[in-house]
Amino acid sequence: xxxLKLALYWSxxxxxxxVAVLDTNEKILDIAEIADIVLWPVAMDFKYHHxxxxxxxxxxxxxFNGAVRNSEQERIAKLLRAKSKIMVAFxxxxxxxxxxxxxxxxxxxxxxxxxxxxxxxxxxxxxIFPQTRTEVAEGELELPEFWDTVLALGQVVDVEYFLPGxxxxxxxxxxxxxxxATGQLPPVGSxxxxxxPLCDECERKKEDKRITKIYRPHQIIPDTExxxxxxxxxxxxxxxxxxxxxxxxxxxxxxxxCFGPPTGVVDQGAKMLSALASIYDVKDEAEVKRMVEEIVDxxxxxxxxxxxxxxxxxxxx
Amino acid sequence: MKKVTxxxxxxxxxxxxxxxxxxxxxxxxNAYLQVPELRGFEKFCQGRPVEEMPRITTxxxxxxxxxxxxxxxxxxxxxxxxxPPLAAKKLRELFYCAHMVHSHIVHFYALAAPDFIxxxxxxxxxxxxxxxxxxxxxxxxxxxxxxxxxxQDIQALIGGRATHAVCGLPGGMSRGISExxxxxxxxxxxSFVEFGKLGLKLFNDLVLSNKEYLGLITGDVYFMKSYYMGxxxxxxxxxxxxxxxxxxxxxGKEFARFKPAEYLDHILEHTxxxxxxxxxxxxxxxxxxxxxxxxSGVYRVNSLARLNVADGMATPLxxxxxxxxxxxxxxxxxxxxxxxxxxxxxxxxxAAERFSELAQDKEVTNPNIRxxxxxxxxxxxxxxxAPRGTLFHHYxxxxxxxxxxxxxxxxxxQNNPAMNISVKKxxxxxxxxxxxxxxxxxxxxxxxxxxxxPCLGCATHCLPGQMPLEVTIRDYKGNEIQRLSRGLSGRI
Numbered sequence: 001x002x003x004l005k006l007a008l009y010w011s012x013x014x015x016x017x018x019v020a021v022l023d024t025n026e027k028i029l030d031i032a033e034i035a036d037i038v039l040w041p042v043a044m045d046f047k048y049h050h051x052x053x054x055x056x057x058x059x060x061x062x063x064f065n066g067a068v069r070n071s072e073q074e075r076i077a078k079l080l081r082a083k084s085k086i087m088v089a090f091x092x093x094x095x096x097x098x099x100x101x102x103x104x105x106x107x108x109x110x111x112x113x114x115x116x117x118x119x120x121x122x123x124x125x126x127x128i129f130p131q132t133r134t135e136v137a138e139g140e141l142e143l144p145e146f147w148d149t150v151l152a153l154g155q156v157v158d159v160e161y162f163l164p165g166x167x168x169x170x171x172x173x174x175x176x177x178x179x180x181a182t183g184q185l186p187p188v189g190s191x192x193x194x195x196x197p198l199c200d201e202c203e204r205k206k207e208d209k210r211i212t213k214i215y216r217p218h219q220i221i222p223d224t225e226x227x228x229x230x231x232x233x234x235x236x237x238x239x240x241x242x243x244x245x246x247x248x249x250x251x252x253x254x255x256x257x258c259f260g261p262p263t264g265v266v267d268q269g270a271k272m273l274s275a276l277a278s279i280y281d282v283k284d285e286a287e288v289k290r291m292v293e294e295i296v297d298x299x300x301x302x303x304x305x306x307x308x309x310x311x312x313x314x315x316x317x
Numbered sequence: 318m319k320k321v322t323x324x325x326x327x328x329x330x331x332x333x334x335x336x337x338x339x340x341x342x343x344x345x346x347n348a349y350l351q352v353p354e355l356r357g358f359e360k361f362c363q364g365r366p367v368e369e370m371p372r373i374t375t376x377x378x379x380x381x382x383x384x385x386x387x388x389x390x391x392x393x394x395x396x397x398x399x400x401p402p403l404a405a406k407k408l409r410e411l412f413y414c415a416h417m418v419h420s421h422i423v424h425f426y427a428l429a430a431p432d433f434i435x436x437x438x439x440x441x442x443x444x445x446x447x448x449x450x451x452x453x454x455x456x457x458x459x460x461x462x463x464x465x466x467x468x469q470d471i472q473a474l475i476g477g478r479a480t481h482a483v484c485g486l487p488g489g490m491s492r493g494i495s496e497x498x499x500x501x502x503x504x505x506x507x508s509f510v511e512f513g514k515l516g517l518k519l520f521n522d523l524v525l526s527n528k529e530y531l532g533l534i535t536g537d538v539y540f541m542k543s544y545y546m547g548x549x550x551x552x553x554x555x556x557x558x559x560x561x562x563x564x565x566x567x568x569g570k571e572f573a574r575f576k577p578a579e580y581l582d583h584i585l586e587h588t589x590x591x592x593x594x595x596x597x598x599x600x601x602x603x604x605x606x607x608x609x610x611x612x613s614g615v616y617r618v619n620s621l622a623r624l625n626v627a628d629g630m631a632t633p634l635x636x637x638x639x640x641x642x643x644x645x646x647x648x649x650x651x652x653x654x655x656x657x658x659x660x661x662x663x664x665x666x667x668a669a670e671r672f673s674e675l676a677q678d679k680e681v682t683n684p685n686i687r688x689x690x691x692x693x694x695x696x697x698x699x700x701x702x703a704p705r706g707t708l709f710h711h712y713x714x715x716x717x718x719x720x721x722x723x724x725x726x727x728x729x730x731q732n733n734p735a736m737n738i739s740v741k742k743x744x745x746x747x748x749x750x751x752x753x754x755x756x757x758x759x760x761x762x763x764x765x766x767x768x769x770x771p772c773l774g775c776a777t778h779c780l781p782g783q784m785p786l787e788v789t790i791r792d793y794k795g796n797e798i799q800r801l802s803r804g805l806s807g808r809i
Contacts (some may be wrong), residue, residue, distance in 0.1 A: 014376045014379035014382070015379040015380045016380070016480045016481060017379065018379070019380060019479075023469060023479060025462065069356070072353065099376040102361040103356065111361075115355060119724050120581055121580075121581065121584050121585050121597070128590055129588070130591070130592060131590040134589075134590040137347070138318050138338035139320055139338055141349060141591040143353045143591065143592070143593065146593070166376070167379065217369075217486060217491075218368040218397070218486045221689070224492075247483075248478070248483045251475075251492045253372075253477060253483040256372060296717065297366050297369070297719070300366075300373075301369075
């Protein structure tokens with residue numbers, strides 16, 4: 001089998017996905033065994049014009065992390081799509097917009113106002129904002145155009161596979177590498193994780209108990225053995241795909257949904273709301289009102305990682 | 318004017334670009350370090366519950382997420398006016414020392430070492446971590462990987478995950494550690510200390526003993542006189558987790574010493590239209606543009622700054638190295654930008670020693686690690702020393718603990734003015750009329766900001782790690798007259 005040509009790219013992201021690749025430790029050597037890396041801006045010396053010079057389809061696999069929120073990121077996403085036979089949305093931001101997607105609750109003008117005018121340490125009475133083109137004494141300087149809306153990779157180009165997680169866990173990254181090494185690829189459109197909700201693999205005890213009050217995580221010391229929801233703590237497990245290894249739950253903290261919705265669930269937030277409604281013991285309208293008030297941040301809790309690809313998508317402009 | 322563009326530069330947390338303008342003679346008229354990225358956390362965190370901030374703000378940086386996690390957690394303590402139990406504080410610092418070990422290992426061995434151990438103008442094909450391992454030996458290479466993996470495993474055990482930990486809550490920690498786990502940490506701490514000593518020995522043998530390199534460190538091209546900021550304990554020694562903020566002037570005199578919550582009296586941010594990154598400066602000195610010296614409010618953070626503002630290190634082996642550092646470089650303060658690397662290795666040894674101390678303290682296994690907050694939340698500031706410098710998280714909330722305003726002053730941002738000055742100064746010192754702009758010279762321009770530990774370089778720790786580089790030289794009308802690029806082979 002010829003050596004694979006592999007590209008890794010980071011877009012609107014934090015770098016955590018790249019660190020996760022490195023956390024595979026010795027698996028990195030397996031990757032080097034089966035593949036020539038042709039682009040990895042954080043680690044290697046290839047540039048955009050090297051990619052531009054390649055034939056369409058000249059890259060076998062592109063692992064793309066990060067959301068798409070400016071003109072340069074869109075240009076590179078389209079370039080890599082054209083050159084790659086297989087495009088993998090790597091991590092929560094590329095799959096669903098991730099935490100940067102929460103910026104869809106606002107827009108460019110508001111973000112600029114906050115970042116450059118309203119922040120408590122800003123010294124900007126002249127109201128200077130970053131510009132796509134600036135004349136300086138010596139010539140012109142350019143910046144990419146910042147968008148109002150954060151998009152997931154699949155909203156910009158076609159994607160073959162999705163590897164969720166913030167960041168994806170090492171065992172799933174290894175699974176992808178093994179699939180590439182053996183050529184035994186799953187059907188196009190597959191999500192490389194469990195199909196079922198996190199609750200199905202959670203080891204905590206469930207007693208089908210109904211709750212009468214919602215606690216915020218700092219308001220209660222949870223029992224380490226029992227289901228968070230049944231202790232009144234919002235855990236997004238029922239609306240989240242499994243396969244993460246329950247990393248947060250084992251640290252005695254509830255799930256926040258970084259694996260996105262499980263197979264068959266269209267909208268992660270709607271699913272979570274319905275799960276909560278079914279466990280909350282309400283008898284009348286006043287109790288419904290109380291429950292709604294106790295959920296202090298529905299959009300930031302139920303759509304923390306998935307606002308970009310949800311039915312809501314963004315705040316109305 | 319001719320424009321020399323270095324794009325993309327990639328070892329920054331976020332994408333970066335350098336534009337160098339040449340005058341008609343071919344000397345450097347000016348240079349700009351542009352950051353084309355913004356994600357808007359300060360806006361979209363408004364409306365979120367404050368206790369979720371430690372789990373959201375980690376995503377500012379996946380290379381130093383634990384720094385954001387700790388600064389954020391401390392800010393939530395302050396918002397709720399809650400004092401965590403002693404065991405929780407010790408556990409947090411233990412966790413955080415492991416993070417410092419991870420971050421400093423990766424930066425020195427993967428990013429900085431190639432420039433010194435292989436050589437600043439060496440064949441770029443060898444100027445990478447593999448070249449470093451070839452030169453220092455595979456055994457040392459494996460020690461690098463092993464100790465970094467330990468540091469990641471420790472963070473994952475305490476924090477749930479090595480990247481984007483979840484353990485911090487207002488009032489404490491979500492999960493304690495067992496006696497068996499503590500004993501394992503003691504073993505790993507021994508390994509860290511030996512590894513920290515090894516790093517300084519390598520630096521001594523391969524860098525300081527080489528007159529050319531010592532000349533580079535102490536020479537003019539990488540010299541910059543500025544103010545410095547860093548956190549100190551009550552005895553004015555370096556501390557990463559807690560303390561007061563101390564600022565010294567370019568002569569080394571204490572300029573300010575303040576509590577984290579008083580930072581608004583000391584820091585402002587300037588904006589330029591050509592970068593998405595702001596330009597912080599000392600409020601009491603003022604913004605005088607991208608210039609160095611006593612009259613300019615530009616200040617620096619990160620390893621060299623921490624050593625400069627402190628009177629010493631709190632652990633014995635690191636203290637010895639601290640004394641040798643200033644003895645060798647001619648006393649305090651040190652303004653040599655490349656000395657950030659040496660200072661980082663001294664801090665790695667400190668982090669290792671401090672980790673060991675805390676691991677040997679049985680208090681860290683005390684299960685009392687949470688205090689439930691009872692006060693009404695309002696406002697709080699949390700500060701830690703991130704690997705890359707002082708990190709401020711400031712939250713204001715309504716009486717229900719929902720964020721109404723959030724201000725973040727991130728380590729790398731504070732070095733933005735200084736990195737611009739350093740890049741310009743290096744370009745001016747290295748690129749001269751009539752001299753060919755070689756790859757080696759451009760690498761030496763890159764070394765000017767690499768000293769500040771650009772964040773994403775962390776990821777290069779086990780693969781060939783060079784700056785992808787493209788240089789386009791244009792005439793004053795913008796017509797391309799020369800194009801240089803450096804591929805994976807390192808050839809231009």
